[in-house]
Amino acid sequence: MMKNSLETLRTELQERFVDIPFKTDIAYNELTIEVSATNLFQVCETLRNRFDFSQLIDLCGVDYSQYKQTDWETKTASSTGFSRGVNKDINKEENDDPRYAVVYHLLSVKNNQRIRVRSFAEGEPPRIDSVVTIWNSANWYEREAFDLVGILFDGHPDLRRILTDYGFVGHPLRKDFPVTGNVEMRYDPDKKRVIYEPVSIEPRTLVPRVIRQDNRYND
Amino acid sequence: MPEIHNYTLNFGPQHPAAHGVLRLILELDGEVVERADPHIGLLHRGTEKLAETKPFNQSIPYMDRLDYMSMMCNEHAYVMAIEKLLGIKIPERAEYIRVMFDEITRILNHLLWIATHGLDVGAMTMFLYAFREREDLVDCYEAVSGARMHAAYYRPGGVYRDLPDQMPQYETSKWHNAEEVSKLNENRQGSLLDFLEDFTNRFPKYVDEYETLLTENRIWRQRTVGIGVVSPERALQLGFSGPMIRGSGIEWDLRKKRPYAAYDKLDFSIPIGINGDSYARYLVRMEEMRQSNHIIKQCITWLRDNPGSVMIDDHKVAPPKRAAMKDDMEGLIHHFKLFTEGYCVPEGEVYSAVEHPKGEFGIYLVSDGANKPYRLRIRAPGFPHLASMNEMAKGHMLADVVSIIGSQDIVFGEIDR
Numbered sequence: 001m002m003k004n005s006l007e008t009l010r011t012e013l014q015e016r017f018v019d020i021p022f023k024t025d026i027a028y029n030e031l032t033i034e035v036s037a038t039n040l041f042q043v044c045e046t047l048r049n050r051f052d053f054s055q056l057i058d059l060c061g062v063d064y065s066q067y068k069q070t071d072w073e074t075k076t077a078s079s080t081g082f083s084r085g086v087n088k089d090i091n092k093e094e095n096d097d098p099r100y101a102v103v104y105h106l107l108s109v110k111n112n113q114r115i116r117v118r119s120f121a122e123g124e125p126p127r128i129d130s131v132v133t134i135w136n137s138a139n140w141y142e143r144e145a146f147d148l149v150g151i152l153f154d155g156h157p158d159l160r161r162i163l164t165d166y167g168f169v170g171h172p173l174r175k176d177f178p179v180t181g182n183v184e185m186r187y188d189p190d191k192k193r194v195i196y197e198p199v200s201i202e203p204r205t206l207v208p209r210v211i212r213q214d215n216r217y218n219d
Numbered sequence: 220m221p222e223i224h225n226y227t228l229n230f231g232p233q234h235p236a237a238h239g240v241l242r243l244i245l246e247l248d249g250e251v252v253e254r255a256d257p258h259i260g261l262l263h264r265g266t267e268k269l270a271e272t273k274p275f276n277q278s279i280p281y282m283d284r285l286d287y288m289s290m291m292c293n294e295h296a297y298v299m300a301i302e303k304l305l306g307i308k309i310p311e312r313a314e315y316i317r318v319m320f321d322e323i324t325r326i327l328n329h330l331l332w333i334a335t336h337g338l339d340v341g342a343m344t345m346f347l348y349a350f351r352e353r354e355d356l357v358d359c360y361e362a363v364s365g366a367r368m369h370a371a372y373y374r375p376g377g378v379y380r381d382l383p384d385q386m387p388q389y390e391t392s393k394w395h396n397a398e399e400v401s402k403l404n405e406n407r408q409g410s411l412l413d414f415l416e417d418f419t420n421r422f423p424k425y426v427d428e429y430e431t432l433l434t435e436n437r438i439w440r441q442r443t444v445g446i447g448v449v450s451p452e453r454a455l456q457l458g459f460s461g462p463m464i465r466g467s468g469i470e471w472d473l474r475k476k477r478p479y480a481a482y483d484k485l486d487f488s489i490p491i492g493i494n495g496d497s498y499a500r501y502l503v504r505m506e507e508m509r510q511s512n513h514i515i516k517q518c519i520t521w522l523r524d525n526p527g528s529v530m531i532d533d534h535k536v537a538p539p540k541r542a543a544m545k546d547d548m549e550g551l552i553h554h555f556k557l558f559t560e561g562y563c564v565p566e567g568e569v570y571s572a573v574e575h576p577k578g579e580f581g582i583y584l585v586s587d588g589a590n591k592p593y594r595l596r597i598r599a600p601g602f603p604h605l606a607s608m609n610e611m612a613k614g615h616m617l618a619d620v621v622s623i624i625g626s627q628d629i630v631f632g633e634i635d636r
Contacts, residue, residue, distance in 0.1 A: 028303050028569045054455045058570075058581060058598040068566075068587045105570055105583065105598070109455065109469060112476050116570065137458025140606040148267075163260035163635060172268055173594075179265075179272050207274050211588045212563040 006031045009051070009113060016046065032116040040119045041129040044104070048134050053106035053115060056135035059142060061149030062101045066175040071208035100126040100151055121151050130156040148173040178203050225253055228617070232261050236339045236621040239631035243608070245620065252620060255612040257605055262635035270595040274561025275301055276374065278595070283369035285597060286633035289328040290360075291320045292575045293633075294373040299479060300571040300584040301375040304564045305536060312522065313377035313529045314481040319415075319518035320363075320372065321480070321573070322511040326422070327356050328576035328628075329508050333429060336501075336625035340442045344432060352425055355418050362387055362411050376537040377530035382522065386414040412519050419516045426508055433501070443497035447611040447623040450495060457610070458603035461578025462507065463627065466492035466500035473574035481521075487514050497626035504628075507576075536562055561590040570598075577601055577628050599633035 010024050010031060020043065023034040035043045047053045098120035106115045121128040130153035131138045142153040143162040150171035153159060161168060170177055180203050183196045230243035237243070240261035246254040266285060270278040282297045283290040295317055302309065330349040337345030357367040362383050364370035372379050386407040389400045406417040433439045449459070454467040464471050472489045474482040490506035492499025530537045534553040543550040566588040572581035578600025585594040604627045611627075612620050 027567055030570060032568070056458055057460075057572075057579065058583060058596065060583065060596040062585060062594050062596075067593060070589060103583065103596075105581070109471050114570070116568075135458065136456045137603045137606065140602060161260075163263045165260070172265060177268075179268060205272075207277075207560060207590070209589050209591050210560060210563070212590075 005113065009115070012051070016050065017043065030114065030116060032118060034118045034120075037119050037121055037128045040117075041131065041134075044117065044131050044134050047106060047115065047117070051115075052108045052110045053113075054109055055107040056104060056131065056137050056141070057107045057114075058103075058105040059131075059138055059145060060103050061145035061151045061173065062103055063099060063149055063173060063175045064097065064101060065099045068211065069209075070211050071205055098122065100149060102128055102145060102151060104131070125150055125152050127152045127154055129154050132156055147171070150174060230620070232258075236624065238335060238624060238629045240635075241605075241624070241629065241631065243620070245612075245617065247617060250617050252612045252615055252617060255609045255620065257608050259605065259631070260635050262631045264636065266636045267595050267597060270592055272591065274590050275564060275592065276557075276561055278592070279374065280369060280371045283371060284632060285599065285636060286328075286575065286577065286580070286601070286630050287368065288331050288630050288632075289324045289576045290368055290370055291317075291324045291372060292328075292573055293580060294371070295321060295480070296571055296573045296575070296580050296582045298373045298375045299573065300569050300582040301564060303569045303571055304567055304584065304586055305375065305562075306565075307376060307531055307533065307536065309377045309531060310528045311481070312381075312525060312527045315518050315521050315525075316378050316382065316529060317373060318481045318485065319515055319522065320360075322514045322518070323356050323359060323415075325511045325576045326508050326515075327353055329504050329511075330356075332504060332576075332625075332628045333433075333501075336622075336628075337433070339621045339625045341438060342433065342436070345429065348425070348429065348432075352422065355414075358387070359411060359415060362414075374530070374537065376533065377528070379530075381529045382411045384410045386411050412523060415515065416519050419512050419519070422512050423509060426505060426512075430505060434505075440498065442619075442622050443501055443626065445494075446497045446615060446619050447626060448494065448496045449607070449611065453607075453610070454495070457607045459578070459607070460600050460603075461575065462500050462503045463578060463600075463604055465490065466503050467495035468493055473572055473579060477572075479571075479573060481518075485514050485517050497622055500626045563588060563590050564592075572598070575600055577630070577633075578604070580633075597633070597636055599636065601627070601629050601631075601634045605629055605634055 006026050010026065013024070013033065020035065020039045025032045100121045101118050102121055104117040106117065119128060128151060130142055132142065132155070140162060142156050143160060145151050146153060146159050147161040147163050148171055164172065170182060180199050180201050182199060184199045185194055185196050188195045225246050225248050228245045228247055230245055231237040232240040232242040242258040242261065244256040244258065245252055266281050270281060279294055279297065282293040285293045330353050334346040334349035360370050361367045364372040364379065386409065388404045388407045389395065391397050391400050395403070407414055449467050451467045451469050454464045454469060459467065468491055470489060470491050475489055487510045490503050490510070492503050534550070538557050539550040539553050544554045564586045566586055568583070568585045570581055570583045572579050579598065580600055581598035583596035583598065584592055587593040611623050615623070
């Protein structure tokens with residue numbers, strides 16, 4: 001029953017947006033649509049006004065730059081072993097695929113439906129239209145996506161950092177930002193104030209990131 | 220006459236009524252709030268980043284530390300997301316145990332909320348009463364998981380272990396002699412379920428006591444009626460969920476609308492408010508405690524009648540029994556792989572949400588097929604609630620800000636993540 005209603009919604013969306021190219025996907029009983037950054041605002045407006053998606057439940061930025069990249073190639077694993085196998089630089093290659101996506105989770109309280117909208121933000125820094133005027137709850141979410149992933153939202157009324165420290169440099173949820181951070185803080189008794197210094201701890205991998213070729217989940 | 224300008228007041232971050240580390244920049248005209256600008260992030264621990272560097276199971280304890288007042292509900296959303304991606308179905312008994320502990324958690328959370336909200340508004344007694352009842356419930360947490368708060372009890376595939384047959388008892392010490400201890404242990408003679416049943420029989424009377432103290436109390440009503448009114452339209456716009464949206468009169472509860480675990484087999488009802496003010500949200504939460512109590516009772520009955528496994532039998536996800544690990548080579552390999560590398564989750568993305576005591580708690584999990592999440596996004600219910608602070612506080616008195624924070628049920632563990 002649920003599956004059918006998602007299929008119906010997908011068909012309705014395809015009929016509605018005949019002139020806008022977009023991709024759809026239904027997986028795990030969830031509908032995802034992917035639209036380009038230029039059409040995002042228009043699509044969101046229609047989703048709210050015509051399809052009753054009255055709530056923006058969540059908005060987040062995703063950095064796809066290291067998608068499907070691992071610390072450890074499992075095919076040659078047995079000859080290298082754990083500690084020698086962990087190589088931070090292994091195939092962290094650059095590619096031209098769009099890197100930053102903004103993911104919107106919408107909820108229709110009236111129809112009890114959910115939809116996920118994904119849009120890749122282009123450029124460096126990546127830019128995308130703000131949806132604050134459509135859903136007011138986007139305000140803080142967009143500030144957070146700006147703070148943690150570094151996506152600029154055009155038309156946002158007050159794009160400040162929100163979660164990180166005052167005067168923080170960098171965007172922590174980007175994949176090239178180290179888990180240890182870049183600076184550490186301590187109280188300097190001579191200067192009688194708190195000072196920032198480059199971090200003194202080495203990043204280390206306790207469990208390497210691996211992708212196993214597992215055929216059990218294939219249909 | 221000198222011209223009087225607005226002035227700016229810094230509230231927090233270390234203020235007892237800020238419920239943690241909230242810094243509010245308040246622009247005041249006399250005592251009336253013109254603008255409120257919450258500064259958050261003082262408790263930011265980078266949970267989302269940390270989870271990307273750890274195998275899936277090692278992030279479960281982080282979930283407890285998000286909203287540290289409703290630990291097991293956070294875990295529930297996280298393990299449900301993993302289970303969805305893995306495509307596993309957990310044993311029915313585990314589902315009931317999860318529902319039971321979700322509801323225990325809801326009562327725990329609402330008790331803390333009424334305790335602190337009461338304290339903020341001047342009802343000191345509430346604090347003492349609520350903590351008396353919380354004690355029994357955290358004892359249940361301790362009995363199943365060994366920890367009174369940060370349980371890490373839910374695991375992908377079920378729950379860590381079955382409910383204990385013997386409720387842990389007090390022992391004599393230099394503070395309590397044998398006579399006192401036997402009195403304390405009176406309701407701890409049987410199993411955990413017996414102890415809980417005793418609690419559920421006592422609890423409705425306690426809620427009545429709280430209501431006697433507050434519901435008709437003149438001071439309480441003066442401090443909450445008409446404070447922080449949110450219309451249903453605005454509640455939707457602002458992304459509200461949980462008691463906040465129900466207080467505004469929208470009937471929306473994931474346990475009913477999108478049932479997960481065993482909620483579709485249980486009988487309970489959803490209270491909604493009418494006026495959308497702090498008082499309506501207070502009434503909604505009080506009734507939710509009664510409903511949770513009712514759900515726990517049903518779970519106890521079901522769990523008594525249906526013994527069985529609480530963890531799936533797939534050793535790619537769930538560790539084998541200790542004895543099997545010692546005897547069996549395959550068991551040993553499974554154990555070793557599971558605790559060193561973890562398991563790989565198939566590529567895909569899911570959003571799994573639970574009706575958390577504060578609202579909709581969601582986990583958006585992107586997996587690229589590795590043994591660690593590629594991206595873990597935590598949708599905390601308190602985040603949009605606090606974001607509406609400016610709108611809710613505008614035009615109210617300074618003292619009402621405290622009442623609004625209280626009725627939003629803010630916990631910084633989840634907002635700052």
